[in-house]
Amino acid sequence: MNLQQLRYVVATAEHRTMTDAARSLYIAQPALSRAIRDLERELGMTLFARSGRGVVVTTHGRRVVKLAREALDAVHEIEGLANQSTVTEAELRIAATPSLEPGLAGRLLPAYAAAHPGVRVHIVRCDGRDGVVSAIRDQRADLGLTDLPVPTDLITHPLERQEIVLISPPGLDLPNPVPMGKLNGMRLALPARGSMRRRELDAMFGKFAVTPVVVLETDERNGWLKAVRNGQASLLWYRGLAEQAGRAGLVVRSLEPAVRRVIAVVHARRRLPLIAQDFLATAEKGTAA
The missing domain is CATH 1.10.10.10 (Winged helix-like DNA-binding domain superfamily/Winged helix DNA-binding domain)
Incomplete structure (x- = not known):
């Protein structure tokens, strides 16, 4: 064994x-x-x-x-x-998805670093929520920043609700916000079939009785944006990705009715190191302000 x-x-x-x-x-x-x-x-x-x-x-x-x-x-x-016996500088490891790192992590890390200058923060970049969960379970990260839900063996500390938006190539004749019915027949790039995020999107499509045309199925985010930049498809993703999409000349629109996901700090069911507890306190204080 x-x-x-x-x-x-x-x-x-x-x-x-x-x-x-x-x-x-x-x-x-x-x-x-x-x-x-x-x-x-x-x-x-x-x-x-x-x-x-x-x-x-x-x-x-x-x-x-x-x-x-x-x-x-x-x-x-x-x-x-x-x-602790071999490292003189404390290190806090935080797993994060690419879409959330620039937004939430970008706001939280400066406040934490200012109060804890002796702690080195290492971001473990993960490909989606499943990657964050795996990084915590495999003890490659002390904390994770991801959207919910996550498996029940992890403890969650909700921080905020982030909007899901439609990112499209320029030139599409669409209102803002986009009624859900407009997604019917729309060409979309989606996560791989069978993934947790794809199941959530499929449930949303079923709820609003829409059937998009799936142009691309992949968990590779660069592939999604490339398909949108090439005019092949639109993309449903978080508002946190909107800044990157805007710089690429893409159009970001809200949905009607609005769809939001809860973003949280997550960790294993064990006693956290003090530096991780301090980061969690900083995060909760920052979102309450």
């Missing part, structure tokens, strides 16, 4: 499907299934019962998952002690 197997067990219990757990761990699903089976053989017990397309944690499995979380938390604390 090793730490990697413990992380696999915890991720599988949290996601309840091998496919989603493997995606969060950035490994292939067959490799995860094989690792879980090997651990079950080693322990002589079944941890997960297969149920349709997902898995159910067994009685033995719940106990193992609880102990695995405790073991991973202990490892994190030991690593923190080692870092």
Whole structure:
């Protein structure tokens, strides 16, 4: 048994499907299934019962998952002690998505740095919400800045609601704000099918009974903007991306009715380092002002 197997067990219990757990761990699903089976053989017990397309944690499995979380938390604390003894300058690691970093992080970091000049802040750039969650679970970041919802094993501290807007190439004859019905038949660049963000957008389309024409499906943000700049499609994204889009000569419009997502600082269910607690206090104070 090793730490990697413990992380696999915890991720599988949290996601309840091998496919989603493997995606969060950035490994292939067959490799995860094989690792879980090997651990079950080693322990002589079944941890997960297969149920349709997902898995159910067994009685033995719940106990193992609880102990695995405790073991991973202990490892994190030991690593923190080692870092304190070898690093003279404190470092705070914050995972953030590219669309949120320039806005919220850009406002929060100067205030935090002014009050804590001895702390070096390292931004862990992640490709979307799933990347932020993985960075925290893998202990590559102390805090994360992302939109909600996130899995329930993370603690959330909501900061603000950010608007979703339509970013389009110039020349389209559209009002501002754009009625939701106008999205019907509109050429759009969307996140990859099956991703959490794509499921949310598909739910929004279903709610308003619209069916856009999907021109591009990718989680690569540069690909989205390139498609809009080339006049191939429009894009639904956060207002925080609007400044970058405006510099590229694109047109940003609100939606009617308005759609907003909650932006939050998130972290694991463990005691935070003092420097992370201080950043959280700065963030909450800044949004309350």
